[in-house]
Amino acid sequence: LSDGYPSAYRTACLILRNPADAEEAVQEAFLRAWRFRAAVRDEAGVRPWVYRVLVNACCSKLQRENTRRAHAADADALEDVPAPELSPEGSAARTETAAEVKAALAALPEHLRIPVVLRYYAGLNEREIASAIRRRPGTVKSRLHEARRRLGADPRIARLVSGREEMEL
Amino acid sequence: VIDEAELSELLTAAATTFEVPEGGEDAVLAAATAPGDSKRERPRWRPRRPRLAVGLAAGVLVVGGIFALGTVVGSQQHKSKFSPVGLPVTGGGSNASSDIGASGTGGSAGGTAGPTQLVTPRAVLGSQSAGGGGAGPAQPAPSGPLLEAGPGPVRAAADSAKIVKTGSVQIEVRKGAVGPTMTRLMSLATGFGGYASETKTTEGGDNPVASVTFRVPVDSFENMVTSARNLGTVRSLNTKGQDVTGQYADVQAKVTGLIAARDQFLTILRKATAIGDILAVQDHIIQTQTEIDQLQGQLKVLDDQASYAALSVDVAQQGGALPGPPAPKGGLAKAWDDARHGFTNGVEAIIGGSGTALLVVLVLAALAVVARLAWVLVRRRLV
Numbered sequence: 141l142s143d144g145y146p147s148a149y150r151t152a153c154l155i156l157r158n159p160a161d162a163e164e165a166v167q168e169a170f171l172r173a174w175r176f177r178a179a180v181r182d183e184a185g186v187r188p189w190v191y192r193v194l195v196n197a198c199c200s201k202l203q204r205e206n207t208r209r210a211h212a213a214d215a216d217a218l219e220d221v222p223a224p225e226l227s228p229e230g231s232a233a234r235t236e237t238a239a240e241v242k243a244a245l246a247a248l249p250e251h252l253r254i255p256v257v258l259r260y261y262a263g264l265n266e267r268e269i270a271s272a273i274r275r276r277p278g279t280v281k282s283r284l285h286e287a288r289r290r291l292g293a294d295p296r297i298a299r300l301v302s303g304r305e306e307m308e309l
Numbered sequence: 310v311i312d313e314a315e316l317s318e319l320l321t322a323a324a325t326t327f328e329v330p331e332g333g334e335d336a337v338l339a340a341a342t343a344p345g346d347s348k349r350e351r352p353r354w355r356p357r358r359p360r361l362a363v364g365l366a367a368g369v370l371v372v373g374g375i376f377a378l379g380t381v382v383g384s385q386q387h388k389s390k391f392s393p394v395g396l397p398v399t400g401g402g403s404n405a406s407s408d409i410g411a412s413g414t415g416g417s418a419g420g421t422a423g424p425t426q427l428v429t430p431r432a433v434l435g436s437q438s439a440g441g442g443g444a445g446p447a448q449p450a451p452s453g454p455l456l457e458a459g460p461g462p463v464r465a466a467a468d469s470a471k472i473v474k475t476g477s478v479q480i481e482v483r484k485g486a487v488g489p490t491m492t493r494l495m496s497l498a499t500g501f502g503g504y505a506s507e508t509k510t511t512e513g514g515d516n517p518v519a520s521v522t523f524r525v526p527v528d529s530f531e532n533m534v535t536s537a538r539n540l541g542t543v544r545s546l547n548t549k550g551q552d553v554t555g556q557y558a559d560v561q562a563k564v565t566g567l568i569a570a571r572d573q574f575l576t577i578l579r580k581a582t583a584i585g586d587i588l589a590v591q592d593h594i595i596q597t598q599t600e601i602d603q604l605q606g607q608l609k610v611l612d613d614q615a616s617y618a619a620l621s622v623d624v625a626q627q628g629g630a631l632p633g634p635p636a637p638k639g640g641l642a643k644a645w646d647d648a649r650h651g652f653t654n655g656v657e658a659i660i661g662g663s664g665t666a667l668l669v670v671l672v673l674a675a676l677a678v679v680a681r682l683a684w685v686l687v688r689r690r691l692v
Binding site: 146149151153154159162163166167170171175234237238245256257285288291292304 | 310311312313315316317319320321322323324325326327329330333334336337340341
């Protein structure tokens with residue numbers, strides 16, 4: 141729990157774009173995982189299984205939120221999250237980068253956003269993502285590719301990437 | 310397409326801006342270790358589509374119930390067509406009972422052969438016993454108290470009823486047991502107060518067979534049939550009962566009339582003086598007496614048949630040919646017959662067992678579908 145909680149929480153934040161909902165979803169997911177831990181016997185399957193629980197909890201939250209809130213409000217909620225322990229310039233730059241990334245993620249449909257977050261933030265492989273979202277690995281692969289294509293075409297992400305390249309040069 | 314490493318860095322950078330709430334893990338732990346949550350729980354099955362699940366379950370129950378009912382009814386009908394030893398009763402069993410119950414073909418003393426059905430208690434008992442030979446364990450011989458318990462006219466009819474019982478049993482015994490079985494049958498018949506009226510035994514070859522016809526008191530007929538059946542595997546069993554009460558009464562009436570006529574001829578003979586008349590009356594008396602003797606012989610035969618039932622028992626080794634009218638075939642004809650009978654028996658067995666097999670397959674399929682559905686739903690509910 142202590143190892144997986146921060147990562148799970150931030151994954152939920154990236155998916156849900158709302159810290160309060162993310163905290164609820166993570167708590168719900170861990171509780172369910174604890175209650176039904178008898179159903180998992182394979183130690184290696186625990187992580188994708190927990191993420192599957194988390195994804196389901198996030199999807200439930202999203203469905204509820206979609207009927208209640210506008211996406212813009214969610215985005216505004218994320219804007220208020222402060223960056224941890226950085227200089228004012230660094231904090232501002234990081235907050236700006238995070239806001240661009242979050243906005244680009246928010247532009248992705250749910251079925252693309254979840255695999256991207258699970259793959260490139262949570263670090264799950266394609267098979268584990270397939271198990272988490274109950275889709276075939278081939279579907280996961282194509283969705284990841286599509287998500288990367290859309291993110292690459294997004295001007296905010298393109299700007300961030302080009303800025304990083306310039307800084308490296 | 311954005312590079313995977315860059316995307317990962319961007320997402321990590323964005324994610325780290327989310328401050329992990331302090332005490333979040335403790336809250337999870339506190340909730341997990343609460344009294345109601347400390348125990349391990351098995352997933353509870355909650356169908357995502359309850360209507361579909363209920364419909365499926367109802368369908369499975371209805372189909373299973375229909376097939377179960379059909380199988381039960383079919384098996385009952387199947388059993389009623391076959392004897393307890395698994396052999397069809399040809400000409401015996403219920404046929405015998407119907408013969409006995411509806412064979413009253415004559416009046417009593419009037420001699421008129423009307424179609425009235427004479428169903429006497431004895432006939433009923435006989436029919437039950439004869440039917441029992443084909444449809445269940447043989448009942449004991451008709452007991453006296455039941456007959457004595459009836460009202461007067463019925464009891465008189467029962468006492469005067471003449472039932473001729475016959476039967477034949479073909480049994481298979483283990484190798485080398487034909488002789489001992491015959492000895493046992495002889496002693497059984499003697500024990501029942503009967504005797505062997507005709508015997509034919511062939512021993513010493515590859516196919517030892519024996520045929521014997523027993524005459525046993527009619528009250529012990531069913532017991533004798535049961536005893537014979539128990540000596541080996543029954544290959545065929547036929548029993549038959551026939552009510553000859555009317556025929557007996559007719560003959561008896563004819564005899565009475567002929568005796569009266571003979572007495573009148575004797576009276577006339579005593580009064581006759583002319584030689585011609587005497588010779589003519591003597592011829593009538595001789596003719597009448599001859600008819601009386603013949604009819605009295607018939608009465609004796611009927612009495613004997615009604616008193617002693619005839620049971621023909623054929624005994625052979627397992628797999629051997631039993632003695633009987635159809636001569637055992639050999640070579641190609643026998644092979645063809647065996648193939649034909651084997652095919653027929655196989656088809657009958659398949660058809661007979663198809664109901665149960667279909668039910669088992671349906672139940673297994675339904676269980677598999679339900680298990681698969683439950684597993685899918687449980688897995689969905691797990692996460």
